[in-house]
Amino acid sequence: MEKQHIFLSHDVDWSFEGPSDEHILKRKDRFAEKLFDNISINKLYRNFSEYMEIEEKYNVKSTFFFRTKYENGNYEDYEDDIKNLIKGDWEIGLHTDPSSIDDIEKIKKEKRNLEKIANTKIYGNRVHYLSNNKHLPKKLSELDFVYDSSNKKSKHNITKNDMGFSQIDKIIEFPVTIMDAYLFSYMNIREDKIISIVKETLNSCRQLNSDFKIISILWHDNVLKMKGGRMYPKILEFLSTQDDVIMHKGIELANEIKNN
Numbered sequence: 328m329e330k331q332h333i334f335l336s337h338d339v340d341w342s343f344e345g346p347s348d349e350h351i352l353k354r355k356d357r358f359a360e361k362l363f364d365n366i367s368i369n370k371l372y373r374n375f376s377e378y379m380e381i382e383e384k385y386n387v388k389s390t391f392f393f394r395t396k397y398e399n400g401n402y403e404d405y406e407d408d409i410k411n412l413i414k415g416d417w418e419i420g421l422h423t424d425p426s427s428i429d430d431i432e433k434i435k436k437e438k439r440n441l442e443k444i445a446n447t448k449i450y451g452n453r454v455h456y457l458s459n460n461k462h463l464p465k466k467l468s469e470l471d472f473v474y475d476s477s478n479k480k481s482k483h484n485i486t487k488n489d490m491g492f493s494q495i496d497k498i499i500e501f502p503v504t505i506m507d508a509y510l511f512s513y514m515n516i517r518e519d520k521i522i523s524i525v526k527e528t529l530n531s532c533r534q535l536n537s538d539f540k541i542i543s544i545l546w547h548d549n550v551l552k553m554k555g556g557r558m559y560p561k562i563l564e565f566l567s568t569q570d571d572v573i574m575h576k577g578i579e580l581a582n583e584i585k586n587n
C-alpha cells in the first residue's frame with residue numbers, strides 16, 4: 328500500500344507570557360465562553376502539555392518551531408518547555424525571524440541560541456510569516472539544516488502545489504499544505520467543515536505523482552483552545568483511522584526521503 332505522509336508542525340509565535348489580557352479580551356469571541364471561568368488568561372495561548380497529550384494519544388510526534396526574537400519577552404522563558412518536548416522525543420525547529428533571512432550570520436546566531444537552550448542540534452527551519460527568498464536554501468544548507476518549510480503558494484486554496492516536497496541546494500523543502508490561520512481567514516472555513524476538507528486534501532494527496540506523497544500541516548501553538556483551532560484532535564483522530572497514513576515530525580520525514 329502506498330503511504331501518505333503527514334508532517335505535523337506547530338509554530339510558537341507568541342512569547343511565554345503571550346499577548347496582553349487586553350489583546351485576548353478583545354478577541355474573546357474566538358474562545359468558548361466557559362474557558363474564561365476556568366483558565367487564567369495568559370495560559371490560553373500556551374498549549375504544549377495539551378498538544379503532547381493529544382499527540383501521545385495517537386502515538387505521533389510533531390515539530391515545534393520556536394522563535395528566538397519575541398516582541399514581548401525572551402525565548403529563554405521557553406527553556407523548560409523546550410527541554411520537556413525534547414525529552415518526550417518531539418522535535419524543536421527554528422522559527423527564524425524575517426529580518427534574519429538575508430544575512431547568514433543572523434540565522435546562524437538564532438540557530439546557535441536555540442541549540443544552546445535546547446541542548447541539541449536543530450535541523451528544521453521555518454521563517455515566521457513564511458517569509459523566504461530563493462537564496463535562503465543555500466544559506467540553510469551551509470548552516471547544516473536538513474529541511475525548510477517556509478513556503479506556501481496559495482492562501483486561498485489547498486492545492487497539489489502545496490503538497491509533496493522539493494530539494495533545493497540540498498535542503499528538503501516541505502510547502503505548507505494546510506494552515507489553521509488560513510483556513511479560518513482567507514478560506515473562511517467553518518469548524519464543522521474541517522474534517523471534510525482534510526479528507527478531500529488526503530484524497531488529492533493520494534493522486535500525487537511523486538515518490539513521497541506528503542501533506543504538511545501547520546497548527547499554531549496558540550490556537551488549540553480557540554474555535555476552529557480546537558479541531559486539531561479531531562484531525563488526528565480522522566487521520567489515525569486511515570490505514571495508509573503515517574504522521575511524522577519533520578526531521579523523521581526528511582531523513583526518510585534522504586535515505587530513500
Ligand SMILES: [Zn+2]
Pocket residue numbers: 338339340422454455456457
Ligand atoms: Zn510564525
